[in-house]
Amino acid sequence: MRRTFVLLTVIRSLSFSQTTxxxxxxxxxxxxxxxxxxxxxxxxxxxxxxxQGYVNPFARADLFLHIHDSEGAVDVEEAFLTVERGLxxxxxxxxxxxxxxxxxxxxxxxxxxxxxxxxxxxxxLLGEEMWSSPGAELSTLAPLPWYSKLxxxxxxxxxGGHGHDEHSHDKNEGNRELYDDEKRSEKKEEDNGxxxxxxxxFSNFFELNDISHIETGLNHYRAINESEGTVxxxxxxxxxxxxxxxxxxxxxxxxxxxxxxxxxxxKYHEDHLSEEHEGTTTIAYGWLNMQIxxxxxxxxxxxYASELDEAPYNSxxxxxxxxxxxxxxxxxxxxxxxxxxxxxxxxxxxGQLIWSLGPHKPHRF
Amino acid sequence: MLIVALVxxxxxxxxxxxxxxxxxxxxxxxxxxxxxxVVSIARGTQDPHYVEVLPSYMIKVKRADIxxxxxxxxxxxxxxxxxxSRNRKLIIVDCSANIPRLEIPTRKIxxxxxxxxxxxxxxxxxxxxxxxIIGSTIAEVLSEADPAGANIFWENHRKFSKTxxxxxxxxxxxxxxxxxxxxxxxxxxxxxxANRFGLDIVQFVEPKPGIMPTPSHIETLISLIREHQINxxxxxxxxxxxxxxxxxxKTGIEIIEMAQxxxxxxxxxxxxxxxxxxLEILKKTLE
Numbered sequence: 178m179r180r181t182f183v184l185l186t187v188i189r190s191l192s193f194s195q196t197t198x199x200x201x202x203x204x205x206x207x208x209x210x211x212x213x214x215x216x217x218x219x220x221x222x223x224x225x226x227x228x229q230g231y232v233n234p235f236a237r238a239d240l241f242l243h244i245h246d247s248e249g250a251v252d253v254e255e256a257f258l259t260v261e262r263g264l265x266x267x268x269x270x271x272x273x274x275x276x277x278x279x280x281x282x283x284x285x286x287x288x289x290x291x292x293x294x295x296x297x298x299x300x301x302l303l304g305e306e307m308w309s310s311p312g313a314e315l316s317t318l319a320p321l322p323w324y325s326k327l328x329x330x331x332x333x334x335x336x337g338g339h340g341h342d343e344h345s346h347d348k349n350e351g352n353r354e355l356y357d358d359e360k361r362s363e364k365k366e367e368d369n370g371x372x373x374x375x376x377x378x379f380s381n382f383f384e385l386n387d388i389s390h391i392e393t394g395l396n397h398y399r400a401i402n403e404s405e406g407t408v409x410x411x412x413x414x415x416x417x418x419x420x421x422x423x424x425x426x427x428x429x430x431x432x433x434x435x436x437x438x439x440x441x442x443x444k445y446h447e448d449h450l451s452e453e454h455e456g457t458t459t460i461a462y463g464w465l466n467m468q469i470x471x472x473x474x475x476x477x478x479x480x481y482a483s484e485l486d487e488a489p490y491n492s493x494x495x496x497x498x499x500x501x502x503x504x505x506x507x508x509x510x511x512x513x514x515x516x517x518x519x520x521x522x523x524x525x526x527x528g529q530l531i532w533s534l535g536p537h538k539p540h541r542f
Numbered sequence: 543m544l545i546v547a548l549v550x551x552x553x554x555x556x557x558x559x560x561x562x563x564x565x566x567x568x569x570x571x572x573x574x575x576x577x578x579x580v581v582s583i584a585r586g587t588q589d590p591h592y593v594e595v596l597p598s599y600m601i602k603v604k605r606a607d608i609x610x611x612x613x614x615x616x617x618x619x620x621x622x623x624x625x626x627s628r629n630r631k632l633i634i635v636d637c638s639a640n641i642p643r644l645e646i647p648t649r650k651i652x653x654x655x656x657x658x659x660x661x662x663x664x665x666x667x668x669x670x671x672x673x674x675i676i677g678s679t680i681a682e683v684l685s686e687a688d689p690a691g692a693n694i695f696w697e698n699h700r701k702f703s704k705t706x707x708x709x710x711x712x713x714x715x716x717x718x719x720x721x722x723x724x725x726x727x728x729x730x731x732x733x734x735x736a737n738r739f740g741l742d743i744v745q746f747v748e749p750k751p752g753i754m755p756t757p758s759h760i761e762t763l764i765s766l767i768r769e770h771q772i773n774x775x776x777x778x779x780x781x782x783x784x785x786x787x788x789x790x791x792k793t794g795i796e797i798i799e800m801a802q803x804x805x806x807x808x809x810x811x812x813x814x815x816x817x818x819x820x821l822e823i824l825k826k827t828l829e
């Protein structure tokens with residue numbers, strides 16, 4: 178009897194300790210639908226698995242895996258350690274594979290996009306899944322009265338790749354198919370870069386009053402091999418949030434890719450943004466979102482590239498989102514019109530149902 | 543001269559305290575008196591479950607000596623602010639540590655049950671008896687951060703507890719008519735308050751915590767209101783009044799907005815005022 182009691186006590190304490198040390202684990206899935214004049218396509222970008230938690234009192238770890246629907250391949254999107262408290266001089270450190278602090282959109286996960294799809298010029302420059310690479314990042318908070326942060330990242334791979342390992346597959350394959358452009362959906366299988374790059378970001382956050390704030394950023398990217406190009410950018414975000422469920426947000430970013438010289442290694446963004454590997458290419462996007470009440474949001478997005486596949490490109494999208502049960506599931510619809518060079522404008526409608534199991538949510542109010 | 547200035551400055555330096563909510567801020571100000579400087583992250587009118595983490599909050603915490611959390615997973619957002627502050631010397635205190643907790647789940651919980659807190663209902667500050675416990679926790683940590691002020695902090699705590707005790711005595715007498723009062727709350731914020739003052743919570747407008755009311759749940763509420771002759775729906779000011787207004791149309795029930803935190807209503811500007819305001823507004827519905 179006593180042994181049984183002891184055994185039960187041990188089991189109970191073990192299960193309790195396991196529960197308390199387990200990281201937060203989340204799963205995110207989606208269904209994408211695209212329709213145009215000729216077809217309707219259904220797809221999914223697969224499943225994202227997130228595990229996040231503290232490693233010790235000073236450091237936390239974040240892991241984001243992506244299981245692709247098409248072939249079941251698993252990518253490590255990000256896996257990194259963050260030390261935020263415990264270092265001197267207000268320093269913070271990230272190390273592992275992660276999305277460096279460069280611009281706004283590069284750190285945002287695709288499932289948080291109100292507009293469903295990242296703009297094509299941004300994908301062409303940063304990578305289809307944004308820019309992620311093994312590396313280390315040091316940041317510090319400037320001794321100013323407001324939040325002012327300087328980040329310096331040293332990364333193995335340059336931007337413009339697929340952001341995942343050699344066995345990786347395109348997370349946004351579904352998204353890209355939705356654009357229905359054969360040339361654009363062509364993808365490079367090989368990882369790119371591997372020459373070493375550094376990126377710098379200087380961001381400032383100003384609380385204008387109790388309900389509105391503005392954030393600005395200056396970004397610069399340079400390959401260690403100077404024959405590669407540089408990318409410079411500015412970004413801005415403004416948010417007005419009078420109460421829990423209403424907000425008005427504007428975000429925009431401009432990036433300029435310049436100074437490239439011809440070299441043998443092909444890169445995805447070079448193919449798309451600068452055929453000559455010289456001169457400058459400017460890309461930009463901007464979106465506005467209104468959270469109307471607890472369940473509805475609506476807005477628009479515009480994007481622009483001075484050159485994409487040898488021709489100017491821009492697009493315009495209207496989007497609406499519906500979140501019936503807090504943050505756990507979201508239905509989004511986007512009307513999208515693209516203008517590319519002299520080609521006829523392409524119109525499409527994109528829908529997305531996205532859900533989450535666990536604390537990592539597709540939507541924040 | 544410089545040394546004298548520095549010494550004088552250090553002697554007059556206040557303990558900097560950041561709190562998750564205005565309730566903790568008010569109690570910390572009462573206990574700390576002139577020796578502390580207190581700032582709350584959430585405003586009284588905000589839902590403390592959901593506070594958008596802003597970098598400017600991290601700057602406030604970066605300069606702080608102490609962070610007071612509500613705990614019990616109510617203010618999970620606070621940890622991100624604390625981490626982002628990079629404050630190595632920060633003392634973090636969970637004010638729920640010594641609270642006798644209500645509604646601790648006794649079986650496995652999941653998202654189908656709504657926003658259930660696995661460590662129990664976290665709205666414990668709404669019982670004035672718990673206010674005294676919070677005050678004691680705060681006096682202890684302030685004494686640790688500023689040992690020279692320990693006697694003052696404990697003396698302030700004694701006065702604060704005495705004020706609560708005397709108010710409780712008068713509240714029990716003045717609001718005795720509230721005992722057994724049946725009412726519907728919007729969200730399950732009030733079990734501690736209801737227990738203390740003998741209110742009978744019949745149902746919630748939310749079918750499950752954090753879940754918007756469904757048509758079938760509204761039908762159930764209409765039946766309950768008629769069956770139990772319930773006269774009042776009590777809600778926090780930050781929730782949508784769409785469903786309650788529909789119930790008003792159908793049943794003639796009255797809606798009141800209660801103060802779930804200090805500053806949530808204009809007549810609830812301190813911890814004591816907040817409790818008093820809630821009792822008073824409930825009593826008015828009986829008249």
